[in-house]
Amino acid sequence: xxxxVQSPLSLVVHEGDTVTLNCSYEVTNFRSLLWYKQEKKAPxxxxxxxxxxxxxxxxxxxxILDKKELFSILNITAxxxxxxxxxLCAVEAYHKLSFxxxxxxxxxx
Amino acid sequence: xxxxxxxxxxxxxxxxxxMTLQCAQDMNHNSMYWYxxxxxxxxxxxxxxxxxGTTDKGEVPNGYNVSRLNKREFSLRLESAAPSQTSVYFxxxxxxxxxxxxxxxxxxxxxxx
Numbered sequence: 001x002x003x004x005v006q007s008p009l010s011l012v013v014h015e016g017d018t019v020t021l022n023c024s025y026e027v028t029n030f031r032s033l034l035w036y037k038q039e040k041k042a043p044x045x046x047x048x049x050x051x052x053x054x055x056x057x058x059x060x061x062x063x064i065l066d067k068k069e070l071f072s073i074l075n076i077t078a079x080x081x082x083x084x085x086x087x088l089c090a091v092e093a094y095h096k097l098s099f100x101x102x103x104x105x106x107x108x109x
Numbered sequence: 110x111x112x113x114x115x116x117x118x119x120x121x122x123x124x125x126x127x128m129t130l131q132c133a134q135d136m137n138h139n140s141m142y143w144y145x146x147x148x149x150x151x152x153x154x155x156x157x158x159x160x161x162g163t164t165d166k167g168e169v170p171n172g173y174n175v176s177r178l179n180k181r182e183f184s185l186r187l188e189s190a191a192p193s194q195t196s197v198y199f200x201x202x203x204x205x206x207x208x209x210x211x212x213x214x215x216x217x218x219x220x221x222x
Contacts, residue, residue, distance in 0.1 A: 102151050
């Protein structure tokens with residue numbers, strides 16, 4: 001059975017802090033790993049990672065994949081209150097996504 | 110171009126009642142998915158359809174049925190609702206290209222009393 005584990009489950013930081021979110025996985029026939037941000041509605045896409053060691057960046061967010069150790073990290077630098085959300089990691093195999101439980105990030109002003 | 114749409118947005122059912130959640134996408138995507146989301150459990154796949162005319166079970170299919178009516182529409186049916194099916198339901202679609210992500214609908218909040 002495919003398994004995706006995110007840590008920590010939740011964290012509280014202050015504006016300006018840096019946050020690192022972790023995602024480890026065990027899946028058969030890995031195709032890609034995706035990160036989503038979810039506020040009080042549907043998840044919105046952040047990154048898709050398919051190759052090890054290549055960092056993807058979008059503004060203050062960045063992510064990298066390690067296919068040997070089977071994990072990915074999502075970094076958020078200079079956090080803002082608008083970064084408060086649930087961050088979901090998902091791994092794709094056989095046309096399906098398996099999601100982790102998510103990390104709830106709360107950024108306090 | 111509305112993306113993925115779902116109806117209804119919110120529904121209250123009594124135990125034993127049936128209902129169908131509707132989902133449609135206008136992006137010409139081949140694959141469509143139904144998930145449920147419960148607190149602390151992320152998104153769990155109920156059923157998916159890799160292409161028109163095919164459907165497959167996901168992680169938590171019990172108590173649900175699906176119909177891929179055509180390429181645009183993928184409905185989820187609860188024949189006899191149970192309180193354990195209280196959840197938020199998301200529909201998603203995806204093209205078959207290698208670098209394509211899934212696009213999610215706005216969700217249906219279902220409460221079963």
